[in-house]
Amino acid sequence: MFKLTPPLGWNTWNTFGEKINEQLILDAADEMVRFGLKDCGYEYIVIDDCWAMKERDENGKLVADPAKFPNGMKALSDAIHAKGLKFGMYSCAGTLTCAGYPASYDYEFIDAATFAEWGVDFLKYDYCFHTPLIKAKYLYRRMGAALANCGREILFSACSWGIDETQKWIKTTGASMWRSTTDIFDSWSFIKKLTAQQKELHPYNGVGCFNDMDMLVVGMGGRGNVGKESGCTFEEYRSHFSIWCMMGSPLMIGCDIRSMNEETGSILMNRDAIAIDQDPSCNQPYRITDCRYPDEDVLIYARLLTNGDYAIGVFNMGDAEHSADFLLDEIGLPISCGKTLLMRDVWSGKEEMPKNNTVSVRVKAHDCRLWRCKVV
Numbered sequence: 001m002f003k004l005t006p007p008l009g010w011n012t013w014n015t016f017g018e019k020i021n022e023q024l025i026l027d028a029a030d031e032m033v034r035f036g037l038k039d040c041g042y043e044y045i046v047i048d049d050c051w052a053m054k055e056r057d058e059n060g061k062l063v064a065d066p067a068k069f070p071n072g073m074k075a076l077s078d079a080i081h082a083k084g085l086k087f088g089m090y091s092c093a094g095t096l097t098c099a100g101y102p103a104s105y106d107y108e109f110i111d112a113a114t115f116a117e118w119g120v121d122f123l124k125y126d127y128c129f130h131t132p133l134i135k136a137k138y139l140y141r142r143m144g145a146a147l148a149n150c151g152r153e154i155l156f157s158a159c160s161w162g163i164d165e166t167q168k169w170i171k172t173t174g175a176s177m178w179r180s181t182t183d184i185f186d187s188w189s190f191i192k193k194l195t196a197q198q199k200e201l202h203p204y205n206g207v208g209c210f211n212d213m214d215m216l217v218v219g220m221g222g223r224g225n226v227g228k229e230s231g232c233t234f235e236e237y238r239s240h241f242s243i244w245c246m247m248g249s250p251l252m253i254g255c256d257i258r259s260m261n262e263e264t265g266s267i268l269m270n271r272d273a274i275a276i277d278q279d280p281s282c283n284q285p286y287r288i289t290d291c292r293y294p295d296e297d298v299l300i301y302a303r304l305l306t307n308g309d310y311a312i313g314v315f316n317m318g319d320a321e322h323s324a325d326f327l328l329d330e331i332g333l334p335i336s337c338g339k340t341l342l343m344r345d346v347w348s349g350k351e352e353m354p355k356n357n358t359v360s361v362r363v364k365a366h367d368c369r370l371w372r373c374k375v376v
């Protein structure tokens with residue numbers, strides 16, 4: 001399935017792990033609509049690992065666990081579609097999923113047909129328990145072929161964590177997104193680590209197949225399956241979201257949206273940030289001033305947007321307050337062009353302009369600035 005902008009949705013894994021069931025999914029879907037997330041573009045409700053019985057049926061088909069999903073997956077998918085949302089499920093290229101449930105190795109076509117029967121719109125495809133005898137690219141091509149021939153449009157979301165230089169072959173599989181990082185956990189150190197893992201991968205992100213930096217931990221507050229101690233602060237979650245948007249990652253919410261507070265909503269539903277993520281050109285984000293700030297503490301990124309605007313972000317990944325400045329020359333606006341920027345802060349709404357072609361800011365530890373800028 002060809003996707004023009006990064007997919008947006010919600011996934012069970014970060015908060016619920018194996019503790020999933022039909023009612024939870026339906027409540028999350030209702031909340032997605034009620035809270036306004038759907039209006040902001042979030043559309044996929046994705047059940048991650050742990051939904052199946054440990055054995056296939058006599059025809060080799062996967063079976064949804066009736067204790068968790070008493071009405072079966074087709075009924076659940078119908079209910080989700082009736083709310084105007086799309087339905088996602090999960091399998092794996094190995095013999096078992098990462099949590100030890102049956103997976104799709106050598107059952108690719110049977111499973112793709114089952115997902116089509118159930119009305120699935122999105123398949124996350126993991127990489128645990130895979131045979132060492134067959135390279136990742138062949139295993140992902142198998143499911144890519146099965147999905148492309150299953151009679152239903154199903155978005156293929158590959159999750160091999162960048163192994164075997166995934167970026168070099170993933171577009172041969174028909175995947176619309178691919179995990180370009182290891183797994184996220186709800187702490188600043190993981191946000192910093194995953195951001196750094198993207199460094200060499202930006203050129204591979206673009207229309208049709210997106211670098212997936214993993215599900216968001218915004219709003220988790222240290223609770224749930226990938227929760228860690230106290231989680232992150234508001235500023236850290238805001239930086240996390242800003243980085244994922246600047247880098248054009250799919251945005252899959254991972255917190256418990258049934259109990260989401262206004263603060264979390266203010267991050268996840270910032271339409272200006274989402275518009276940067278969803279910018280139709282999907283131009284490559286690039287780092288500027290990396291010579292001046294060679295370590296990974298101060299990251300300054302820019303991205304040219306469809307209407308000629310720029311997204312610019314200063315991310316202080318370090319543990320101390322930092323000042324940062326950059327010249328507009330680096331984004332293609334030398335003094336000689338007679339142009340400057342009208343910069344609107346995505347988080348405060350305030351407008352500012354550079355002085356002498358230079359933007360100069362101080363940013364607190366783990367905080368960020370993100371602007372949408374007009375060339376004036």
Ligand code: GLA
Nearest residue numbers: 013048049098099126159183
């Ligand atoms: C892997 C994936 C995670 C999640 C779990 C489920 O670790 O990377 O995103 O799907 O498996 O077991």
